[in-house]
Amino acid sequence: MKVCPVLAVSALPGLCPMAAPRAAPVYQLGTRCLPWEHQAVLLLEFARSRGLQPAELLASAGIRTVPALLSPQQLLALLAAVQAGLNAPDTAFVLGQLSLPGHAGLASHALAQARNGRQALELLVAHSARLSPLLTPRLLWHEDELLLLWTEACGVGAAQRNFVVDMQMSAVTSLCQWLGGRRLPWRYSFNRTRPRDLSQHAVFLGADLQFDCQVDAMRVPAACLDEAWPRGVADSMAAQALAQGADPGAAGRGLLAALDDHLLPRLREAPTLEQSALAFGVSSATFKRHLAQHGTHFQAQLDQVRTHWALYLLLLQGQSHERVAQELGFHDRSNFRRSFKRWTGLVPSLLG
């Protein structure tokens, strides 16, 4: 029997952050970790230019006094207030366009000086706590294509998920267009049913849109990302400072993203709640409670990571069902097939 080359997780730097010298700080939905002047000011500035009153938005988001640090939950509440106040179909996309490189300190500075698309996306992924705190981006280089996956950071509710996904996709699209001087041929996949009106997606993102997919992702030929950007700065001081850990908070991970990071290299060993709680330094009961606060539970997160990994191995690596079952810690093929059907509603043989 032909043995497939074992796919090491370390070959996927973006999916799982490279072993950090220090443990990355983990933030939860209620952790006050977002400086006021980063995302919130930009959001309120946008709202004001469109005729909304910042004071009213803060009030309806339940924020009484302007805090120095905002929690992701509060930022989501502000976003919801702006979304409801404007009730315009382009809110997410315009906000996205304005949000990168943004005003998030060193990380934004380094992003604005990126030499090419590859470096920009690597910066975005490595410093997502500053640049994309609500949704964690992950990179996957596959043959001559790059996939940018948008995964949970610390739990965006179902009601707001599409809005935040649209916002982040528009942000990256617009960033690359602005700094690169031309529109990249991105292709988009959405984990939702096809909306009735596609005009905003078609104009702000592009014509290549796929719906009813298992993941929210965008892909682009890798060659496009190596073209030098006109505003790029070689050996940017900001990027160097970041690499040396000048902004420890920038490497932070949302609780769910951190759990995904923890689970991904351990899928073969069928990780348990107890082991994961131990790794996060809390008791099982506390960990369970934290996950519940983020609208999920351990098994759901584990199943999601396994789904993504199975899809990756089946679709992109073209591996056999036996091999994938083994990678995911299943003892036999039929067990894997049953579970996969439960996760995705699909039979693996339909995929490849």
Next chain:
Amino acid sequence: MLMSPLLRALQPVPQAPVLGLAHFGHVLALLMAGLMASFAWSGEAKSLQDWRWMDVAGEGGMVLMAAIWITQLRSSRPGGRVTSWLCLGLAGILLGEWVDVLDEFWRLPKELVWDNWLESGLTPLGMLLLTVGLQHWRVEERALSAQLLKRERLIREHRSFDAITQLGDADYLAQQIALEQQRREGPAGGALLMLRLDGFDTVAREHGLAEADRLLQAAGHLLILNLRPADLLCRYAADRFGLLLPGADAALAAQTAVHLKQALGGLAHHGLQGARLQLPARVVWSALDVSEAGAQQLLRLAARL
């Protein structure tokens, strides 16, 4: 948080002046107080047993409703002739009913006639004024529709209007295309056209979002001026404008495309900070396909731009 919409609804809303009087509401309240004082002065209070509660509730309710209508009218319309007529009419009805209510509490001597005059005069007078106001409103509405021509056809749908350009959105355009497809008999033509400003994406980054919005407004106005009365202009998304040209053949559509491209390209928008923005325009058009959904045709046009 649940209370906040309610609280917002109760907050005072700016009220339009009536006959140039900004404090029309206060004048009305003063008149009501005066009427009450004259009833109390010249009449004899009825005892509690004589109060007819049904009448008090019914007539009092009418007074309350008329007051609410006046408030709503004044908060939703700009001041002017039509608003004044309508408000005066409602005020007449309100005062007439008020006299009715006061009648329930005070008994006036038989020899006094002014209360009868007020009671039977004010309400019909108010109704007459209201009718005149409604007639004026109809004329005003016709004038407004003429102004809105090229922005809306056949149906008014305020939820589909874009807040920045005051044009219909992509959804409205798709609906109108569907209506046009139904209406059309035989190959009379018709075309869809889409325009964009080349380099618009950098305007918001370099000059701010407010400036980008103003540029879109200017572009919208300019395009409207260059259209036939039957044409419909909508804001598709971002800087894309979509047009429906009913009954246009290929030659007319091509001519319109060239013309609008030149017009938009020739627009020099001056920012509040003194920046001069002149962006070249791009245009695509296609003949209206009777069988395919409008949204699909528009998506294809957007992809070609």
